Amino acid sequence: MAIVSRASACADTPRIVALLEQFGLPTRTDYSADDLFSYTLSDKKRSGGTVNLIIPRAIGDCAIVPTKVESLKSFIQAGL
Numbered sequence: 001m002a003i004v005s006r007a008s009a010c011a012d013t014p015r016i017v018a019l020l021e022q023f024g025l026p027t028r029t030d031y032s033a034d035d036l037f038s039y040t041l042s043d044k045k046r047s048g049g050t051v052n053l054i055i056p057r058a059i060g061d062c063a064i065v066p067t068k069v070e071s072l073k074s075f076i077q078a079g080l
Contacts, residue, residue, distance in 0.1 A: 010056050010057060010058060011058065012056075012058050012059045015059070016056070016059065029080070032080075033073060033076045033077040033080055036076050036080075037072060037073045037076055040072060040076070041069070046069070049068055049069050049070070050066045050067065050068060050069065051066075051067050051069060051072055052064050052065070052066055052067075053065045053066075053067050053075075
């Protein structure tokens, strides 16, 4: 989702997707943006009006990006 919504400019994206597919892991979801948003509101990484998103930068390297809850839904929609 981070890669699609351009929060991550991960050069390893094609490799990550290929590895996920190779091992039969999902690369898409059937959940709607509303569903994912609702689940995120109860996530342990949420603190008040902020959610810490884990954004991949490269294989083995991620950043923790504090994101305001009110901008989260558009982020999720961009990633679907």
